[in-house]
Structure formats: structure tokens, C-alpha cells
Amino acid sequence: MSSNRKVLMLPGDGIGPEVMSQTKLVINWFDKNKEVGFDVEEDLIGGASFDKYKTPITDNVLEKSLNADAVLFGAVGGPDYDKLPFKDKPERSLLKLRKELGLFANLRPAIVFDALSDASTLKTDIVKGLDMMILRELTGGIYFGEPRGIEELGDGKKRGINTEVYTTDEIRRVGEVGFELATKRKGIVHSVEKSNVMESGLLWREEIQKLYEEKYHHMQLHHMFADNCAMQLVRDPHQFDVIVTTNLFGDLLSDISAQLTGSLGMLPSASLGENNIDGIRKSLYEPVHGSAPDITGQGKANPIAMILSFAMMLKYSLDRNQDAELVEKAVDLVLQEGFRTEDIMQPGKKLVSTEKMGIEICNRLDRLI
Ligand code: NAD
Numbered sequence: 001m002s003s004n005r006k007v008l009m010l011p012g013d014g015i016g017p018e019v020m021s022q023t024k025l026v027i028n029w030f031d032k033n034k035e036v037g038f039d040v041e042e043d044l045i046g047g048a049s050f051d052k053y054k055t056p057i058t059d060n061v062l063e064k065s066l067n068a069d070a071v072l073f074g075a076v077g078g079p080d081y082d083k084l085p086f087k088d089k090p091e092r093s094l095l096k097l098r099k100e101l102g103l104f105a106n107l108r109p110a111i112v113f114d115a116l117s118d119a120s121t122l123k124t125d126i127v128k129g130l131d132m133m134i135l136r137e138l139t140g141g142i143y144f145g146e147p148r149g150i151e152e153l154g155d156g157k158k159r160g161i162n163t164e165v166y167t168t169d170e171i172r173r174v175g176e177v178g179f180e181l182a183t184k185r186k187g188i189v190h191s192v193e194k195s196n197v198m199e200s201g202l203l204w205r206e207e208i209q210k211l212y213e214e215k216y217h218h219m220q221l222h223h224m225f226a227d228n229c230a231m232q233l234v235r236d237p238h239q240f241d242v243i244v245t246t247n248l249f250g251d252l253l254s255d256i257s258a259q260l261t262g263s264l265g266m267l268p269s270a271s272l273g274e275n276n277i278d279g280i281r282k283s284l285y286e287p288v289h290g291s292a293p294d295i296t297g298q299g300k301a302n303p304i305a306m307i308l309s310f311a312m313m314l315k316y317s318l319d320r321n322q323d324a325e326l327v328e329k330a331v332d333l334v335l336q337e338g339f340r341t342e343d344i345m346q347p348g349k350k351l352v353s354t355e356k357m358g359i360e361i362c363n364r365l366d367r368l369i
Pocket of ligand 1: 015019074075076077078079091094264265266286288289290291292293294295300301302303305343
């Protein structure tokens, strides 16, 4: 492969390398059949990095990530590493990458493929054809706010403290991403907070409203309380196009939207940072799922979330919308033709391994060009 866009591939632990192998097949397909325009390098992360270097992320990998145009990340963690001190845990590598790359916007699409619309725990007519995006602020809010900690109160009693903090700049930069995403979709933004009981929520609402009036008044903006949003997501998810929300509420709401689509093995995600001088954002693409130690090494992992994360990379980092759609169509075709990994298996369908699913997706790509 030859070109100027650099992609760093970090498969990680557990099923990470298994689903990444299938994504490599798709990348190789693009290499063979289209001018790909990016160079791929691979390295260790998480437990795999700890095993070799006694750290979940080396300075070298951090440096490569900072120099890459996009990072493709598998999954990290597993029972072998549970007893390690906090600083050495595989999951620290992901937090460090998010921090060092300044990834403040987390995009989680919730798309229900027609072939799987009866796999959701919700009624088919509620979820059929769903295509929405949850945009979660990722570097601010209560997970990072100060003061925090556990204080001794005396008499053996303690007080646990966390603080929800948001500044104008933090709200506006994620708000911008939300409106820009919606511009390329149906043009509807729901801004979600709890301004009825939280001052940080009130500021969130005011800043998003100002941004809308300044630059995006041709679009639709709705303000919604987070508790109502949780209810609306399971009552009528089709009303949503882009939901933009805080770190804490996004964490919860994106898991609800995940459930709408049926399986963790189908859910991709992207985390974006600021634009650099070339207009390219630092970015990391990963499936929503973890390293799934319960199915590791058994050929049961669904590679679709990882492959769709690669499709998001094509769309948001490499500006290759048509290629991204090609991957999505290939996945759709494979599902329509009844191929299923165990997590999405339904009666009368064809049960396939991780590897077979990757091969079938590439076969559909062949058919589509
Ligand atoms: P998990 O997402 O790994 O697994 C939850 C359940 O979903 C399991 O039953 C698993 O078999 C199933 N599953 C997940 N992905 C699947 C796929 N692609 N195909 C088929 N089935 C799939 O979550 P967990 O069990 O809570 O965590 C396991 C480990 O992963 C822990 O060490 C955790 O810290 C780590 N983790 C890492 C990330 C990450 O790397 N981003 C995210 C979440 C959890």
C-alpha cells in the first residue's frame, strides 16, 4: 500500500485479534480492488503489550498513535490482568489514548439492519429501519471533574465525591460535531441534559441553544431531559437522528441504544478529536464490545462491529463515503442471505464462524463492484 494517510491497527486482547483479522481481510480487499490511499501499521496494546513490555501502552505506540491519521482499535482486557495494579491494567491504554489524542467526541451509531429487526428485545415495528447516532462528550463531565475522591468523616464514616463540570468551550466543540453530523443526516439534533436539576445542565442547554441560533438555525434542535430521553429511546427511537449529550448520560443512553440493535457484536464506534492544521481530526475507531474472554479462541466472535468501525474510519477520517457505504452494503447482504455468528443466530439461518463471516463479507464486496 502506498499513500499519505497513516492507519495504526491495535488488535489488543481476547477476541480483539480475531475480529481484527477479519477487518484485515476487508482492508486487503480494498488494497486489491481499489486505490486505498492509506498505509497500515500494526502494534501491541493492552494485555498483549503488558505481556511483552510490562506496560499496557508503550511510549512508542503512543507516539505512533499521535502520528497516525486514524487508529483502529480491537479490544483490551481479560481475567489474566484483573489483579494488576490500576496503572498496569489493559483498559488504562484506551483511557490514555483518548486523553493524549484529545478524543472528546464519541460517536455510536445505532443501526438496525432489516435482516435483524426481529433480533431486538423490542417489537420489530419499533426498531425496524432505525438509523440514529448518539454523540457522547468523552473527556469532561463527572468522570473527570474536581473535586473528587473519598473523604474520611470520622466514626468510620466516609463521603464519596464526584463533580459534574462543563465549560462553554467543551459544550460548544461537541455541539459543533453534533450539528455537523446532523447536516449530513436528517438535520435533527436532540440535546440531552438535566437542566431542571443541574446547573451544568443549564449551561449545556444555553450554550447549545446559542450555537444553534448563531450557525445552525436552518436545522431542527430539540432539548430533552436525560430521563425522558431514556424513555423515548425505547418508546419511539425513530424520532431521533443525532443525540448530543454529556459523558455520563451518553454512557447510559448509548447502552440503551445498543440494546435496540440486538447484539454488542454489531456495534461500531468512533472517537474524534480536534481538527489539526490539515483539517484532519485525530480519531480512534473501535467496536463497542470488550475482549469477550468467554468466547475467545472459539471462532464465535462476530467481526461485524469491528468491520463497521473500519467503515466509520473510511467515512470520518479518510473521506471515503462511497467505500464506507460499500462495506455497509456488503454486511447488509450477508445478513439478508442468512449468515449469522452465534450471538445473532436465529432459527433457520446459517451459523458461521468469525472467519467465515469475514470471508462472506469480502465475497459480497466482490459482487458489489
Ligand atoms: P464484553 O463486551 O467483552 O462481553 C460482553 C458479552 O458480549 C459476552 O458474553 C461476550 O461473549 C459478548 N460479546 C462481546 N462482543 C462480542 C462479539 N463481537 N461477538 C459475539 N459476542 C460478543 O464485556 P465484558 O465481558 O464486560 O468485559 C470483558 C473484558 O473486556 C473486561 O476485561 C473488560 O474490562 C474489557 N472491556 C474492554 C473494552 C474495550 O477494549 N474497549 C470495552 C468493554 C470491556
